[in-house]
Amino acid sequence: DTEVTQTPKHLVMGMTNKKSLKCEQHMGHRAMYWYKQKAKKPPELMFVYSYEKLSINESVPSRFSPECPNSSLLNLHLHALQPEDSALYLCASSQWGGGADTGELFFGEGSRLTVL
Amino acid sequence: KNEVEQSPQNLTAQEGEFITINCSYSVGISALHWLQQHPGGGIVSLFMLSSGKKKHGRLIATINIQEKHSSLHITASHPRDSAVYICAARNTGNQFYFGTGTSLTVIP
Numbered sequence: 001d002t003e004v005t006q007t008p009k010h011l012v013m014g015m016t017n018k019k020s021l022k023c024e025q026h027m028g029h030r031a032m033y034w035y036k037q038k039a040k041k042p043p044e045l046m047f048v049y050s051y052e053k054l055s056i057n058e059s060v061p062s063r064f065s066p067e068c069p070n071s072s073l074l075n076l077h078l079h080a081l082q083p084e085d086s087a088l089y090l091c092a093s094s095q096w097g098g099g100a101d102t103g104e105l106f107f108g109e110g111s112r113l114t115v116l
Numbered sequence: 117k118n119e120v121e122q123s124p125q126n127l128t129a130q131e132g133e134f135i136t137i138n139c140s141y142s143v144g145i146s147a148l149h150w151l152q153q154h155p156g157g158g159i160v161s162l163f164m165l166s167s168g169k170k171k172h173g174r175l176i177a178t179i180n181i182q183e184k185h186s187s188l189h190i191t192a193s194h195p196r197d198s199a200v201y202i203c204a205a206r207n208t209g210n211q212f213y214f215g216t217g218t219s220l221t222v223i224p
Binding site (some may be wrong): 007029040041042045048049056090092094096103104105106107108109110112 | 133145146148151156157158159160161162177202204206209211212215217219
């Protein structure tokens with residue numbers, strides 16, 4: 001199984017709503033990532049978890065709250081978002097380790113978020 | 117200045133043409149990744165390389181560590197190759213630096 005599964009595929013929410021994006025992988029990867037991607041731009045890193053602990057937070061506003069309940073799951077909790085947060089949110093996973101033979105990134109299909 | 121620069125930004129080719137996309141990076145890397153993203157879709161890893169050359173079907177990736185440069189070649193291009201190709205440099209801390217992508221359109 002070389003899949004990263006993201007749900008939901010599409011999400012529309014108001015600025016006062018609370019919602020969550022979910023990501024799951026069963027490849028035994030101990031690094032999981034959240035990226036935000038705007039149209040015609042490369043992915044921007046938001047968070048990195050390694051061994052279920054938050055290792056990188058790229059100064060993301062607190063209205064985005066990540067959670068890694070176990071080694072297979074990664075959530076992104078959303079609250080009081082702004083319309084400019086509308087984007088494609090991509091989850092990825094990889095083996096953790098700086099070596100040349102590890103670290104291939106596997107991406108999910110993304111969750112397309114629209115904030116009204 | 118971005119840590120990873122790609123060229124060209126946009127590329128249109130006739131079906132069957134040989135295509136080259138270039139990537140230069142300024143960071144120390146453990147590996148260089150080439151990724152493909154179709155419109156509206158997720159991202160697929162094409163290659164991960166730290167030296168030399170790799171080949172999958174019609175795709176070839178090369179890297180020159182001394183010059184900090186990598187190329188992605190597509191032989192006998194086909195309309196289904198139309199996508200955005202992204203170069204990403206990974207350092208030993210597992211941090212990825214993404215290029216801005218090359219949008220490829222192959223016309224039948």
